[in-house]
Amino acid sequence: CFDGSPLYPGPGRLWEIAADTKANVLGVSPGIFLAGMKAGIEPGTEFDLTALRTIGATGAPVPANCFPWVRDAVGERVQLASTSGGTDVVSGFAGSAPNCPIWAGELSRPVLGVALESWDDSGQPLIGEVGEMVITAPMPSMPVKFWNDPDGERYRDTYFSMFPGVWRHGDWITITDHGSVIISGRSDATLNRQGVRLGSADIYDVVDGIPEVAESLVIGAEQPDGGYWMPLFVVLAEGVSLDDSLRKRIARDLKEKASPRHVPDDIIAVPAVPHTKTGKKLEVPVKRLIQGHPLEKVATPDAVDSFEALEYFAQFAAGKDGAASEG
CATH class of the missing domain: 3.40.50.980 (Rossmann fold)
Structure with a gap:
């Protein structure tokens, strides 16, 4: 270690x-x-x-x-x-095996002991299409309850509220026709452009390949007036500034390598992207901050790698001095 x-x-x-x-x-x-x-x-x-x-x-x-x-x-x-797994199950859901091919951008197989499927909103299995990641039978290491949840309401709401009796983990996945698994991002952080669901991973695949961008984070926030705002936040490489030329190149690459729907409404430079202690981008907390939720209700300092990064987004959402400027 x-x-x-x-x-x-x-x-x-x-x-x-x-x-x-x-x-x-x-x-x-x-x-x-x-x-x-x-x-x-x-x-x-x-x-x-x-x-x-x-x-x-x-x-x-x-x-x-x-x-x-x-x-x-x-x-x-x-x-x-x-590989893809979860701290809550202390193990993995999908990964690689020495006797399986490796496909770029894909996880070769569900791991042993995991009845992994992709379901649509009505609970029907999908092949070759993005759906909710579900586990249809108990795994050896699934939790059976939460601490400080005596009646189990929070536990059931977290995993079993969408499909009663079936574990819904909160990821968008695709089961391919050759049996591999593609993770598209958190379903609770799903991007929705003109009624079409998008995975944040598709945007990161493009943007993180741009040398001037050190890291990025995208969210989709429903607005009180019924509108929808999809900003892309970027951490720039040392010595790089976010000028119109770089903004246009990011938008062009997303349009050409993903689709026009993947082009964000705004591209905004920020000093850092917050993560969980295991390295996952905090898309949902940032989305909640943008929607006006107070920082103390969004995350606790001991759960993130940089609470200062979240504080920055809270200041940005409140329009305080020092927040990033929109593009």
């Missing part, structure tokens, strides 16, 4: 540690890949990674463009095992 910033003093630090320890398995977040890609490093050439067999990546969907980078820059015989 490594404690500290995995990118200090540079994007090669974690790969250096893997080489020094002759690690067989390395666990990372997708941000490590993106940082290496943007820095132009080749860990497989710069460090001795001959002992490395598997890279486990989780915390957020791994963008499809990271897969060929791992193959070419890290090692073609290293298995990139993109």
Whole structure:
């Protein structure tokens, strides 16, 4: 286990540690890949990674463009095992297996012991279409209750309110026709443009590939007047400013590589994106702040990696001095 910033003093630090320890398995977040890609490093050439067999990546969907980078820059015989799980079940839902192919942007299979399906709003299974991720039979490690929830109401509301008796986890997923799983983002943070549901991961795949953008976060907020606002917040690389040229390039890339519906209403520069302690972007808390909810009702300091980042969004939502300017 490594404690500290995995990118200090540079994007090669974690790969250096893997080489020094002759690690067989390395666990990372997708941000490590993106940082290496943007820095132009080749860990497989710069460090001795001959002992490395598997890279486990989780915390957020791994963008499809990271897969060929791992193959070419890290090692073609290293298995990139993109996985998705949950702290609440202390395990995984979908991942990789040594006897399954690896498809860029996809998780090879549901993991053992998980009856994973994608359902539409009426509870019908879907193949090749985005739906709600559900678990149709008990897993070995599912929780049976919450603390301080004596009648179980909060527990049932969290997981079983949409499909009674069936665990709905809150992710948008696609089960492909070859059995793999694609994670599109949190369903409670779903983007909705002109009645069409979009996954935030599709936007991150494009924007995070732009060298001038260090990280991004997109939300879709329903407005009191019935309108809908979809801003894209970007953390810029050092020395970069968000001018009209960069805004237009981001919008053009999203239009061409995703669709016109993926183009945000505004592109806004922020100093940092807040995450959970496990590295997931806090889309829903930021959305709630934008919609006017008080910060103390949105998140607690010990649950996020940077409470200052959330405070910034609260100031932005309130229109206080120092908040970012809209594009």
